[in-house]
Amino acid sequence: MWTRIGIRTQIDAQPWTAYVSRVAKGELSIMLYGWTSTGAEASNPLRNLVSTISRETGYGASNRGRYSNPAVDALVVQAMRTLDDKQREAVLQEATRVAMDDVALIPLHFQTNIWAMRRQLSHEPRVDEMTLAQDITPASAGR
Numbered sequence: 001m002w003t004r005i006g007i008r009t010q011i012d013a014q015p016w017t018a019y020v021s022r023v024a025k026g027e028l029s030i031m032l033y034g035w036t037s038t039g040a041e042a043s044n045p046l047r048n049l050v051s052t053i054s055r056e057t058g059y060g061a062s063n064r065g066r067y068s069n070p071a072v073d074a075l076v077v078q079a080m081r082t083l084d085d086k087q088r089e090a091v092l093q094e095a096t097r098v099a100m101d102d103v104a105l106i107p108l109h110f111q112t113n114i115w116a117m118r119r120q121l122s123h124e125p126r127v128d129e130m131t132l133a134q135d136i137t138p139a140s141a142g143r
Helices: 016-024 043-050 070-080 085-101
Strands: 121-123 136-138
Touching (some): 043 070, 070 085
Antiparallel strands (some): 121 136
């Protein structure tokens, strides 16, 4: 689809270890990269994906596009220091709005997972998308 709009493309499928090594070195001009947040708030992806890369703080560890905006950084730091859930949520929403208005990332795909079970079994999906055998339980009588 990118080629259709005039961008010359070349697919270079690689084993995961080779791929992440090249991504970390900044060798790729564009890449497909997935992220799953295991928490119920935006602090994890904001800290890792759009915060300015900093070895001192550990922020920006997965900021593959090298995006940097001091306003986003300040909001993320403020959110991480805010204990009140409602206040932190408001700050995280503002940081997300600023980063998305800047087009810090271009989301191309949102994963939707589907599980099928026998009627006798039940599975509660995990936030990290992993499906583990120990998470499958007998279905309750009400189901």
